[in-house]
Amino acid sequence: MGNVVVYGAGGTAGSRIVAEAAGRGHRVTAAVRRPEAVTWLPAGVRVVTGDVTSARSVAELAPEADVIVVAVGGGERALWRTAAENLVTVLRDLPDPPRVIHVGGGATLLTERDTPFLDEPDFPAGYREPALGQADALALYRSSADGVTWTYVSPPPVEFHPGERTGRYRTGTEHPVTDGQGRSVLSYEDLAVAIVDEIEEPRFENMRFTAAY
Template structure:
């Protein structure tokens, strides 16, 4: 059993990671900005006020954690890189830092041309700034060096939505996992399965992975 802190546990991805982890018997602390709005989280989850971009929050929660999951959402460019920087610089100073699992963007995956989906001409303009922010977070982790262990998780770039938990998925690294029709599809529920599987059996330390059916 692991002790897991989930930043953004009230969101679409974070709530599913929280539920999956609790259902498997892990101890979960939900770190959210509005604890009063998380009544739908499973029984047994400890809910606290927390912010992945706050050194104080990270430092207070780190001693009780084996893993810190970053599943935050928001607008703008800097949020995800700020979270990555805060966790890396804060945890690096601790004698036994928890591992970081960062739920990132599928648009940072590579097209067959070897360029990120977010650089495609038809990429939706309203999502570009956030996508670039997630790309900056990935670049920051990759350049972070020793002292922390991280994993960046990318869902499919397009067909990613709430739905059924099947417990099945396939993994890849920097390119989308596709089926026989060339589609890359996954539900939030099965992304949560993949994340908790990675927590229980680490296979992508200091690396990015993606999952799809």
């Protein structure tokens, strides 16, 4: 089994990724800003102080990792680009760098007109800065990540909530995966399944994928 470092492990997505990976036997390190506040992660998970916006933190944890998962949230637009910059800068200098799996936003997915959802006139203003930050990170991986293997994961742009782990999902790349009614829906639990599946059997190296039912 692999060594998986999860930044943002105390969050809604990160905690589920930690649980899924640990449940499958991976050695998981949960990197959080305040370890003392994270008490609900599975037994056996190593909890450490970590901040993906700190190049020093990345440099400390990267050498022992097979995969680094970025599942951080909140903050200003610069958060996600800084995270991507730190990872690319630090990892490209390692002799055997870990793979990066970056949990990004669904707003960067494309509409039927091949324009990002975040550019729609009715896109909520309160989500625009985080969405732009995630778009910045995706652009950086695509343009500047030579020597680093990365995967950017986008959940559905709207109907993405905590729920049931079914273990099933379908994948796509640039456009949301929709059902017969045109809906794109996924639980956080099944996003975690899709991510750990990708860790174990890579299919989307150096590209973005999305998942839904």
